[in-house]
Amino acid sequence: MVSTESTSKTEFHPNYPTIGIIGCGNIGGKQAANFIDHGYSVYVYDLDQDSMAQLQSLGARITQSCAELATCSDIIFTALPTPDDVITAVLEGEQNLSQGLQSGSVYVDISTNSPETILRIHHAMEKLGIEMLDAPFNDCSEGIKSQQGMGLAILVGGSKGTFERVESILQLMADQVLYCGEISSGTRCKLIHNAVNAIAVQAVSEGITLGLASGIDLQTIWDVLRLGSFGQNPGDIHGLPHYWFSRRCDDLSQHPEFTVQLLHKDLRLALELASQHDISVPHLSLTIKDYEEAERRQWSDYATTKVRCLQEERAGVIAQDSPQL
Structure with a gap:
């Protein structure tokens, strides 16, 4: 078992909310380090012990389950690969997030999820009295630079009041924070963005192959x-x-x-x-x-x-x- 103690000398701001991040991959791990740099106390959970240990060396406090992380955190983010992964972490897995959530906390899913999954989780959060946002993250692809070096945009869906409550924290995560409307709006916008981007990439591919084939x-x-x-x-x-x-x-x-x-x-x-x-x-x-x-x-x-x-x-x-x- 890995120790939950932080090994960093980072000083955390006593008046800042405590952050919890489930999923310490490319996006979650980068954001955990980012929050630590800004003086936030951060708890992390990931199935990969090495990923957590690396963040622990930066000042993160590691946990042994999603439920444990929830008991320690005011604002919880999930950054996971698939809708099934989010469902497992939040609702269905052993020691899942919903089993440890505290009254007054806010849950934010920054995964690229499905609208149906977001609505299912939101319904469960409402029963628990927990505020929720869906806020998929738009990272920087090769050839693009973020002004802050973190990401291009976060697309947020949920109640305007919940959004305003955590807006200042979201602003640390990307160049732009776009409020898209009711719950699942952020997810729908992200899917539309990615579809348009994919079609444009294929159009560029057609142009390049046509140019090469015609001798350019x-x-x-x-x-x-x-x-x-x-x-x-x-x-x-x-x-x-x-x-x-x-x-x-x-x-x-x-x-x-x-x-x-x-x-x-x-x-x-x-x-x-x-x-x-x-x-x-x-x-x-x-x-x-x-x-x-x-x-x-x-x-x-x-x-x-x-x-x-x-x-x-x-x-x-x-x-x-x-x-x-």
């Missing part, structure tokens, strides 16, 4: 993608408020700079290039179908953003707002 060297196609409008305005994400969310895309009098007809022409030419080199480009092929439909609807002279209205029809929603840039 890798450095050149990389420079084209990163220095052109795509790289400077990734996926048009920053241009959305101007045309789509403001609905300027519905108004021909706004004189769009780049029209459906022109981009459709470019996409056809790119598809022809892929065909010439026998390169499969499934994402491009699907995108062209939307532009073909837009032309059939006589949207040729509208802004390219107008094509996104087809997805609005399929989903039965309208994107109309003025998000902060």
